Amino acid sequence: MKGVLNYIPGQTVLHRLDPRTKLILSLMICVASFLSGRVSFLIGLLALNLLLGAAGHVLPQVLRILKGMAKACAVMFILQVLFIQQGNPYFEVIGIRITDFGVRTAYMVVLRLLDATIPLSLMLMVTRLTDLSNALVVHWHLPYQYAFTITTALHFIPVFFSDMQVISEAQLARGVDFDTRNPFRRFALMAPLSVPLLVSSVKKTEQAAIAVELRGFNLRTRTSAYKVTRMAGADWAALALGAALIALSVLMNTL
């Protein structure tokens, strides 16, 4: 998990776009990939995703995600090929037909999966969570308390995992092997650790709540934010690109 969905500091055009733009654009890319029925378009979209990753100086991280998804994609591919029986068969083994339609659908599904996952993860890599929530509160009137709860929860996930890491290392030093392949045994080893960890997390959250209250959290309103982002030329251009992608995907389907 660590390092994949984390924010990666930078000064690229993507980093400087308004958080709203990045959220909408990534959703637009997802929509375009779902609307499209053309393999060539989906491959083009994948290329665009990689291009965006390069523009945001996060290409290595994007490739890591692709690599991480390879297994899931392979499984999806095989399942689709085996289950879809319509179309012209290439060949048949023990009563299962491998058809042209099945293969085509299979790589469409895999491509769509990739095209839809990367934009969202890419967005999280080039956008500070606090900037995103601030923009949503200020401009889209998302209640601040909700936005804060969500960002704080996401903020605590890495803290929780690093605590877990510390504890399992301590247990490892005492000869407990967590790297067992058996998932049940693994769970049995981890479970007793989760209780003290949960207790300490709850204590941490309570202390966090108190600390935040004393810094005026309850006085905060929508208009409190000091930094207010504004849409600039680059933002409109990015949104136009997104709209064009959706239009193109629909257009290509009708050809």
Added chain:
Amino acid sequence: MIEMKDFSFRYASGKRNALNNLNLTIEDGDFVGIIGNSGAGKTTLTYAINGIVPHHYKGDFYGAVTVNGLDTVDSSPEQIAAHVGSVFQDVDAQMVASMVEDELLFGLENFSVPREEIEGRVAEALEQTGISALRHRDLDTLSGGQKQKVAIAAILALRPRIILLDEPTGELDPQSSEQIYSLLARLNREHGTTIIAVEQKIGLLCRYVKKLLVLEKGEVMLHGPVREVLESSGRMEESGIHVPRIVSLHKELSGLGLVHSSAPVSMDEAETMVREALQ
């Protein structure tokens, strides 16, 4: 000024008073170190000052606590926070932002500090804590000592007259701990900020604070200038409270009749004491 009159507090789920019958005054411009065994009530005392008791933790509250004239029972935690800034033990738990600058902005925004004043306050707080260079850094990339300075800067930006810290160096190495206390001492000296710090490392504390407050089972055992309190180091040791090593050394040496001066507080004084003993 902080005043406690016949103040006792028992947590709703507590069997005995966490703090019992305190009569206590902390003057403006004081630098007070609070020590005591685990469970003595040090954290509860800080809660009583910043209003977490009784506003967040309910229980039986007797007597009165006033902070700069505000009765803590009648005032909201935010009203009290305008006078008292609190830095908590768990640095990570009190961070709300992902970037240093945003961490400082949080409180300023919440308390509706005028826009045109904000930039000046942020720059000044960063300057005072010596972390101006970290302004645009992500918090994840900072060391424990740097994070603690950010936590202090975030409070300083609000310009409270009193700063309250609960074991601010709990997770820091000796060098960073030393830095934090010299920073606090400078704020106290140059800006007259009242500073109250709970601390386990008594040797460290004695080198910086003006007064010591020793808590024992929810009551004040000793309270006064560092030197005076250390005169009674015997009572502290009996209760199992650590005293600085140079103070226990002084006790032994004066027991042997080798030194006649009062207990040393700084390393220089300790050196003088050892020289005296060797003569």
